[in-house]
Amino acid sequence: MGYEWDFTVVLRDFDLLLLGLLNTLKVTGLALLFGVPLGLTLALLRLYGNWLVRIPVGLVIEFLRSTPPIAQLFWFFFALPILVGVEMDPFKASVLTFSLQSSAFFAEVFRGGIVSIDRGQWDAAKALGMSRNETLQRIILPQAVKRMIPAFLERAIELMKTTTLVGTISYADLLYEANSIAQSSYRTLEVFTVAAAMYFVVIFACSVAVQLLEARLTRPDESARH
Amino acid sequence: MEEVLRIEDLHKSFADLAVLKGIDLAVNRGETIVILGASGSGKSTLLRCVNFMEIPSSGRIVMNGRAVGRAVDGKQTYSEKELTRLRARVGMVFQHFNLFPHMTARENVMEGPRTVLKLDPAECARRADTYLDKVGLAWKADAHPSELSGGQQQRIAIARALAMEPEVMLFDEATSALDPELVGEVLGTMKELADEGMTMLIVTHELGFAYTVADRVLFLSEGRILEQGTPAEVLTYPTQEGTKNFLRGHGSFRLPEPQLD
Numbered sequence A: 001m002g003y004e005w006d007f008t009v010v011l012r013d014f015d016l017l018l019l020g021l022l023n024t025l026k027v028t029g030l031a032l033l034f035g036v037p038l039g040l041t042l043a044l045l046r047l048y049g050n051w052l053v054r055i056p057v058g059l060v061i062e063f064l065r066s067t068p069p070i071a072q073l074f075w076f077f078f079a080l081p082i083l084v085g086v087e088m089d090p091f092k093a094s095v096l097t098f099s100l101q102s103s104a105f106f107a108e109v110f111r112g113g114i115v116s117i118d119r120g121q122w123d124a125a126k127a128l129g130m131s132r133n134e135t136l137q138r139i140i141l142p143q144a145v146k147r148m149i150p151a152f153l154e155r156a157i158e159l160m161k162t163t164t165l166v167g168t169i170s171y172a173d174l175l176y177e178a179n180s181i182a183q184s185s186y187r188t189l190e191v192f193t194v195a196a197a198m199y200f201v202v203i204f205a206c207s208v209a210v211q212l213l214e215a216r217l218t219r220p221d222e223s224a225r226h
Numbered sequence B: 001m002e003e004v005l006r007i008e009d010l011h012k013s014f015a016d017l018a019v020l021k022g023i024d025l026a027v028n029r030g031e032t033i034v035i036l037g038a039s040g041s042g043k044s045t046l047l048r049c050v051n052f053m054e055i056p057s058s059g060r061i062v063m064n065g066r067a068v069g070r071a072v073d074g075k076q077t078y079s080e081k082e083l084t085r086l087r088a089r090v091g092m093v094f095q096h097f098n099l100f101p102h103m104t105a106r107e108n109v110m111e112g113p114r115t116v117l118k119l120d121p122a123e124c125a126r127r128a129d130t131y132l133d134k135v136g137l138a139w140k141a142d143a144h145p146s147e148l149s150g151g152q153q154q155r156i157a158i159a160r161a162l163a164m165e166p167e168v169m170l171f172d173e174a175t176s177a178l179d180p181e182l183v184g185e186v187l188g189t190m191k192e193l194a195d196e197g198m199t200m201l202i203v204t205h206e207l208g209f210a211y212t213v214a215d216r217v218l219f220l221s222e223g224r225i226l227e228q229g230t231p232a233e234v235l236t237y238p239t240q241e242g243t244k245n246f247l248r249g250h251g252s253f254r255l256p257e258p259q260l261d
């Protein structure tokens, strides 16, 4: 005996799922927008700051990387308002949590990319009279970023998947909407199948786009032959 | 004769390893000096102290009559800004070329004039054309380093250094990483520079080149100049046991000069 698939509920409430998806993309997008530059800043501080900067920055990065994201989310949503007396809504708490959390991971991606560049590149730039900042901007980061694209993509996908936790503080992302439709319609199987497919389509499309970009960027200049 | 560079009692140690133990050397404008020495004798360290890629442990570098750094309690101290400015006046060519792989040959050559000298785009372009042409690679201007042979890469690296219009050029084993058939084109470019009156300090193992191009040859041993003189004096009639041993090692498989005419 087969299960009777019935997608009518899903179709009727598809606009809710789309709204949920939009919210998922909003949190993910903003977290990337803040997390990537913050990650670069943390990486540079950790690499080139004096020890008074390096040690605390390192601790913050390690702390963010090794505590459960849901605990961080709860902390920013429930605890932070008590501590500093600011209004916190689910959206703000979500963006804040995932910006910080992903910045820690991006910091490590940036650091790995920067240290992977051959010492000879620093030597050549220095011999021309370039300062450290000029060398980073013009020589090191352009090469490092290209190498980091796969790791970036992986972190961004991981981030989008982790944002499904925002439902726990009642932020209406895709999974949260799916869950509420499923509960009112009893069409659990259909609803979650469609929701999963929507995640898949978005993530798969992004990853294809990034791979195309990477292929374009790395075509003419593999590192110099010796 | 006009002195461009003077090295005074230069010492350099890495932790407890003393690498340079008192080097004195005056270099005249237009002079080509070849530095020989066994592996580990401090040749690279000497060059890297001249443009302050390494900070000397003690001693002074005098450029155009002015000492680099300030004496504080009898010890030279340097500001990063001064060192950056000095490096821009000294060109360096590396064993492994170290071209910027994300830039074309032309962009490599323009990078110094653009970022360091902050010249306007027209002047940067003019320098790129001039120096790519000088190393005979104007036709490769738009190639990336990965599309060039080792010899071509090294000539681009020379053009990149020349585009800063430096007063002194340093070459650290510029041909050691090249396939034998590509060595000639790079040495040829270096010889042309010498003939045009560039001041050059060259570390190389190419004794033939040293013999024909150098005005002076130094033999470095354990961080000191053991012997120096004209190529004939050092390479043909060495007086020091260390120099003789080194030349013996290099001469064991020497072929007679080919008679081509």
Ligand SMILES: Nc1ncnc2c1ncn2[C@@H]1O[C@H](COP(=O)(O)OP(=O)(O)OP(=O)(O)O)[C@@H](O)[C@H]1O
Binding pocket: B014, B017, B019, B037, B038, B039, B040, B041, B042, B043, B044, B045, B046
């Ligand atoms: N940055 C550094 N830190 C520590 N030790 C160093 C450093 N650079 C050079 N040395 C040491 O200094 C000594 C001299 O090195 P240097 O590279 O100047 O020799 P070299 O004459 O250029 O040798 P080679 O012919 O092998 O290039 C070596 O023992 C080397 O290990």
Ligand SMILES: [Mg+2]
Binding pocket: B043, B044, B045, B172, B173
């Ligand atoms: Mg060396």
